[in-house]
Amino acid sequence: MDFEPMDNASYDGWKFFIVCGEGTIFPKNVTRELCLNKIPNGSKLYDVLYSYASFSLISMERPAYRKEDTLRLILPFLRSYGLSNTSLKQYFKTNLNLTPGSRRTMRFAQEITLPFLISSLYEHYVCEACEVVDIPVENTYSMSLDLDYWDISKDEESTVKKLGDEIASMPIINRPSDESTMDDISETDKNTLSRLDEIFEDELIGLQSFRLLSSSSPLGGEEKASSFLDIRRKTALNADDVMLVCSSDSDSLLAHMIREAGGLVVAFNATPLTLISSDIAVVSEDTTILSFLADVFQSSGKGHVEELVENWSTEAIRESPANKYLINDLLKSSALSAPLVTNVNHKTPMLDLNERFLQ
Helix, strand or coil: CCCCCCCCCCCCCCCEEEEECECCCECCCHHHHHHHHHCCCHHHHHHHHHHHHHCCCCCCCCCCCCHHHHHHHCHHHHHHCCCCHHHHHHHHHHHCCCCCCHHHHHHHHHHHCEEEEEEEEEHHHHHHHHHHHCCCHHHEEEECCCCCCCCCCHHHHHHHHHHHHHHHCCCCCCCCCCCCCHHHCCHHHHHHHHHHHHHHHHHCCCCHHHHHHHCCCCCCHHHHHHHHHHHHHHHCCCHHHEEEEECCHHHHHHHHHHHHCCCEEEEECCCHHHHHCCCEEEECCCCHHHHHHHHHHHHHCHHHHHHHHHCCCHHHHHCCCCCHHHHHHHHHHHHHHCCEEEECCCCCCHHHHHHHHCC
């Protein structure tokens, strides 16, 4: 699909560094930690809602949710305990937790590439992260949210709190396998699903809390792919000039798009679904390896990165065209905890890769 570039866009010769935040530079449990700190028994409430949003069985007629919808399903309960735009922003400012090395990686990326950040998380978190890693907010895509727009009465707060207590007391729903049928779902899980459907499809309707929930939309797979198309429209980038760093299931569609178009896709501490759509798989405790790969990609392109990874060794790292300071940083960090790095062979069953990288 072709797009007209913006009139003022002039990025010929630039490389683009696009990061999907969760699991890469951001932890995967940001919203769960928020619930733990702001709602009584909030971590259990989050876990039940996550299991509810993640449940999918075609043969069962019920509302269609995605894992990312947990971020909006939890909103009425966060709001009932007084969370506002200001307090949410302050919470993230105080509790901002990034993957080790992220600050250096994103600042370095800004020096050698045009960086973008795509995240399912609330914009309040992403804005705070941008201040720390020096990424322009206008180069980010995240979940828009205005907690102050909806005026919640004291009576409604009480009602929602009681529902939250009830949900937190429910068992976590077992996720069905791809081969599961209705007969495989336990009565306990069926009852939990039915009660949660009642709460979100009947009892919350008409409340301001429901309007807050229904007006919010997190970035799932399709939205992340659309974000990339918007970046392409604005910059007229060539896909083979893009390095994407991804991790979660919702990144897989975007990863597939960029890999098929000739870009470099790096799966960082990734899920199996995202690994399948990637060129390179990395497992590491910090992001120094991403800085290194980005520098090689910027100077020498995708083919050189894949060749380097294919022959991964201390000698290959030393002889790479990367910045010498990065080489030293990578070798120093590798001495403590060496990252696992490999090319993803799409002709080979994923079992071997999963056994190596998902333990």
